[in-house]
Amino acid sequence: MTNRAGAATRQRILEATRDLLAEGGLEAATVKAICERAGVLPGSFYNLFDSKEEAIFTIIREAITAVDPDPEGEGSDTLTGLVDSYVKFVTGRPDLARVYLMLAVTGSLTDPAMAKRVLRHHGARVERFRDAALHADPGLSRSEAERRMEGLLAALNGYALHFLLDPDFDFGSHAIQLLAE
Amino acid sequence: MTNRAGAATRQRILEATRDLLAEGGLEAATVKAICERAGVLPGSFYNLFDSKEEAIFTIIREAITAVDPDPEGEGSDTLTGLVDSYVKFVTGRPDLARVYLMLAVTGSLTDPAMAKRVLRHHGARVERFRDAALHADPGLSRSEAERRMEGLLAALNGYALHFLLDPDFDFGSHAIQLLAE
């Protein structure tokens, strides 16, 4: 049976891992650094995680899940709502957004499974945006709606990338402008 | 005075570094791997480069320079031409494009100077696109042209990111579509 203490330590370790990833990327997230920040010794880390990879993947999953919150109801998405929640995620959790982007770019190189995962995730998002677009303008053809949403998402991703490099960049207004066009 | 042999070895080393970076990212570009691929021993590497960093930065500079070729003449850029050369770079040299993107994302985290560099480079590109847009449509206000070009470049960057994750993605047609809007 698990102790309460173990779960608390686990959380401290995950927090430390997330912070280090956000601050200095994969390079900074060494087991030693994670343990120091979490106030724990290596043995304790390995009592709770099988490997460093496991801790890091836990954070990545967290990031992936956080980008797209569960829909409130079937077909209830509005375009503004979707864009808004994307913006809120990137500006509100730049740490997770950064980890996601970083792992998407570098991880996909070495690990084809990671690339597939990211692309599948992207595809699902395009569909969700497309449905919202069709709902707003039923006159649009399905493929035309999809094409436009691909463009919208590409621009959103481009702006998000800019924002993560330059926190002064006003991601919010730029994103909203995209909807006006 | 330098021997001819040294220069040739230097090129082999840089080639090996570029390939390894493109194939497996920073992680794969170890001195050992670089030397093996270049058919050289570590001592020879360090006779020509002060550090591994120096070799890698040489590749990055190469990538940065290659994105934006020299203008053919003052104010001679057309929007289609600019987009076209961006597409050609990304699809023609995905190795360099990948290295650039990777370093922009991960390097900017640990190294603020890198972030500044990337942003300055981006700013210059926006200006170049803006001037081309103004040339095509002199009725446009300067700030409106700049705003639109920021959006165009964001979408281009987003599409480029997609292409680098998925070589089947048709970057060319998507990029051209952006101009039609």
Add this chain to the structure above:
DNA sequence: GTCTAATTTGAGTGTCGACTCAAAGAAACA
């Protein structure tokens, strides 16, 4: 309180990284 199982300790292992250097080997030029 006592017993048991979960947790933490912290010194330690093996591996792989960047980088060094004295000595051997070519190139260039007289």
Add this chain to the structure above:
DNA sequence: TGTTTCTTTGAGTCGACACTCAAATTAGAC
């Protein structure tokens, strides 16, 4: 050919990394 300078060799250093484990400590059930 002899000399000098440039280049390559390859064994070796040193530090940092992920990860281990027996022993000590602590928490929870009875």
